Amino acid sequence: MDPKISNLYYSVLKPLIPRRVQIFLRRLIAERKRRGVGDIWPIDERAGKKPPNWPGWPDGKKFALVLTHDIEKSGGIEKCLPLMEIDKKYGFRSSFNFVPEDYTVPPGLRKRLTDEGFEVGVHGLTHYGNMFHDRKEFERQSVQINKYLKEWGSSGFRAPSMYHNLEWIEELDIEYDTSTFDTDPFEPQPDSVGTIFPFSVNGKRSRPGYVELPYTLPQDFLLFIILKQKNIDIWKKKLDWISKQGGMALLSVHPDYIYFGGSKAGREEYPIDYYKEILNYVSYKYNGQYWQALPREVSRYYNSIKKPNFI
Numbered sequence: 471m472d473p474k475i476s477n478l479y480y481s482v483l484k485p486l487i488p489r490r491v492q493i494f495l496r497r498l499i500a501e502r503k504r505r506g507v508g509d510i511w512p513i514d515e516r517a518g519k520k521p522p523n524w525p526g527w528p529d530g531k532k533f534a535l536v537l538t539h540d541i542e543k544s545g546g547i548e549k550c551l552p553l554m555e556i557d558k559k560y561g562f563r564s565s566f567n568f569v570p571e572d573y574t575v576p577p578g579l580r581k582r583l584t585d586e587g588f589e590v591g592v593h594g595l596t597h598y599g600n601m602f603h604d605r606k607e608f609e610r611q612s613v614q615i616n617k618y619l620k621e622w623g624s625s626g627f628r629a630p631s632m633y634h635n636l637e638w639i640e641e642l643d644i645e646y647d648t649s650t651f652d653t654d655p656f657e658p659q660p661d662s663v664g665t666i667f668p669f670s671v672n673g674k675r676s677r678p679g680y681v682e683l684p685y686t687l688p689q690d691f692l693l694f695i696i697l698k699q700k701n702i703d704i705w706k707k708k709l710d711w712i713s714k715q716g717g718m719a720l721l722s723v724h725p726d727y728i729y730f731g732g733s734k735a736g737r738e739e740y741p742i743d744y745y746k747e748i749l750n751y752v753s754y755k756y757n758g759q760y761w762q763a764l765p766r767e768v769s770r771y772y773n774s775i776k777k778p779n780f781i
Contacts, residue, residue: 517653524598686719
């Protein structure tokens with residue numbers, strides 16, 4: 471889709487279209503696009519190239535595993551703790567990213583997550599539109615986002631809908647950003663960063679810069695809601711490839727779209743068993759071979775080594 475048309479749809483037309491129609495249209499577009507992107511999705515072989523002088527992961531681990539969760543609407547709030555318990559059950563920790571001005575984020579929830587060793591990040595100011603569409607609007611939002619980052623003690627940021635402008639993001643008081651991807655032609659801003667490794671975005675505005683952590687496993691919403699996959703074969707295939715390349719397997723899973731059981735599953739929900747299965751898969755197949763880390767731990771590790779020059 472042409473970037474101008476995409477921006478028009480997501481910023482102007484999307485809010486006017488019923489949700490069911492939005493999903494229907496996205497499925498049509500995605501299925502058509504999928505037929506022509508097999509050479510770059512879900513795997514773009516070029517993204518597996520190691521950075522210059524890459525020393526590997528801590529303790530000689532084969533690859534890194536990073537779990538993140540984006541809460542898009544208020545309905546996802548009540549699913550956070552059940553999802554946290556599942557991560558804990560499998561011995562994992564993750565980050566939970568909240569949209570502070572779209573719904574109430576209970577301080578007690580944030581404290582519970584951090585007390586349990588999890589991380590809390592800021593997922594934009596609001597999930598509406600593209601915060602990078604207008605410079606003045608971005609500057610307005612960035613002031614508020616920085617306030618929430620400070621109030622929450624957060625180290626990281628992820629923009630809604632994975633929009634990104636890496637130069638502008640430098641104005642946020644962050645250690646890392648996770649608004650990009652190695653390859654994902656289905657996103658509204660589909661330009662990929664072409665790597666499954668972290669990289670530095672050096673400060674150009676009298677700021678220290680930050681570490682970019684692209685997500686490298688396809689998002690759950692794309693796989694199970696848009697493409698209507700009934701298994702996790704794509705996740706497994708991509709994870710196996712990342713492990714061979716020694717890269718970073720970073721996954722974005724949304725509590726909003728997970729069905730935990732009970733009442734009838736919604737139209738935009740998939741079984742929690744899919745997520746449990748990928749955790750079980752990596753736990754057993756790669757036992758002892760991966761470094762399971764929070765995003766801030768990856769960014770701090772990356773800053774502790776000689777930084778390859780990507781940008």
